[in-house]
Amino acid sequence: MRPIYQAELVNGVFGDPAVYIDLKFESRALLFDIGDVARLPTRKLLRLTDVFVSHTHMDHFVGFDHLLRVCLGRDTGVRMYGPQHFIDQVEHKLHAYTWNLVENYASDFTIVVHELDAERMHCAQFRSRNRFDREPLPAIRLSDDVLLNDEQFQVRARPFDHHGLPSYAFAFEEHTHLNVWKNRLDELGLPSGPWLTELKRRVRAGEPDEASVEVTWRTREGSRSERFSLGEIKRRVLEAVPGQRVCYVTDVAGHEDNRRGLISFLHEADVAFIEAVFLEEDREHAERKAHLTATQAGSIAHEACVKTAVPFHFSTRYFPEERALREEFERSYRR
Ligand SMILES: [Zn+2]
Numbered sequence: 001m002r003p004i005y006q007a008e009l010v011n012g013v014f015g016d017p018a019v020y021i022d023l024k025f026e027s028r029a030l031l032f033d034i035g036d037v038a039r040l041p042t043r044k045l046l047r048l049t050d051v052f053v054s055h056t057h058m059d060h061f062v063g064f065d066h067l068l069r070v071c072l073g074r075d076t077g078v079r080m081y082g083p084q085h086f087i088d089q090v091e092h093k094l095h096a097y098t099w100n101l102v103e104n105y106a107s108d109f110t111i112v113v114h115e116l117d118a119e120r121m122h123c124a125q126f127r128s129r130n131r132f133d134r135e136p137l138p139a140i141r142l143s144d145d146v147l148l149n150d151e152q153f154q155v156r157a158r159p160f161d162h163h164g165l166p167s168y169a170f171a172f173e174e175h176t177h178l179n180v181w182k183n184r185l186d187e188l189g190l191p192s193g194p195w196l197t198e199l200k201r202r203v204r205a206g207e208p209d210e211a212s213v214e215v216t217w218r219t220r221e222g223s224r225s226e227r228f229s230l231g232e233i234k235r236r237v238l239e240a241v242p243g244q245r246v247c248y249v250t251d252v253a254g255h256e257d258n259r260r261g262l263i264s265f266l267h268e269a270d271v272a273f274i275e276a277v278f279l280e281e282d283r284e285h286a287e288r289k290a291h292l293t294a295t296q297a298g299s300i301a302h303e304a305c306v307k308t309a310v311p312f313h314f315s316t317r318y319f320p321e322e323r324a325l326r327e328e329f330e331r332s333y334r335r
């Protein structure tokens, strides 16, 4: 089964961090960090439904204004997720502009902001028709770090230390795909149809194998029906394929605490975007700035058994020479 998404680094290795996750079958997309996003075409910005911000250093958040500018007239709105003070920060950004005409807009562009706290997300919304005044929403309790749980995927977050402040790493995780063996359906003389969607739903919900499944369908001779146990029909017609996992890590100090936490968070990721800001020879500087060196990043990806690791957020002090950083990263990752 092919993955349902495509993940791309928006600004290459030297530009502001942003990873665009295109959900191919939903005309919908997610964004990890919103640094400079001017390079994304409007049609791609308009597809964004959820934007996750690791922390609000400028290079990770400055693209918010551009997104707002492009999306203002649309009706669907966007959800944003970010660290402590995030609701205030979005509010400040919105209130830097004058909104005396927006009440007349046909659409009501709404930003729902989620501010991450230890066990919950504080929430507020800002609507264009309400001149983007803050409207509090009930907080959402977090379970297992899951910020967003969709039918096909979930997004989780974990904070890591970045100079005394948290920088959130994110993981986009596809749920297990349940494929139908069409030939086995034929062998059993069963039709395809909505009952299969219902069957998948029940399997995903974790119903017990003894539960009963009734398949009813029409033939020329009239109505037919057969009964199975959930366990049996699941075994005979469904195939479970584990979903993929894409992780995003940036702006984290290279100390042991972070290293251990990251190895666990990134464990066996299919793809991991991981910052590799400085060369190992500039390690002291990396420590002062609370960033990873290429050697540290590569070694974390190696220890975590990441299948494809993509280094990024290279310091512009090396611009335009990216080879040394890449080579150092690869040496450490593939050792
Ligand atoms: Zn940064």
Ligand SMILES: [Zn+2]
Pocket: 055, 057, 162, 251
């Ligand atoms: Zn930072």
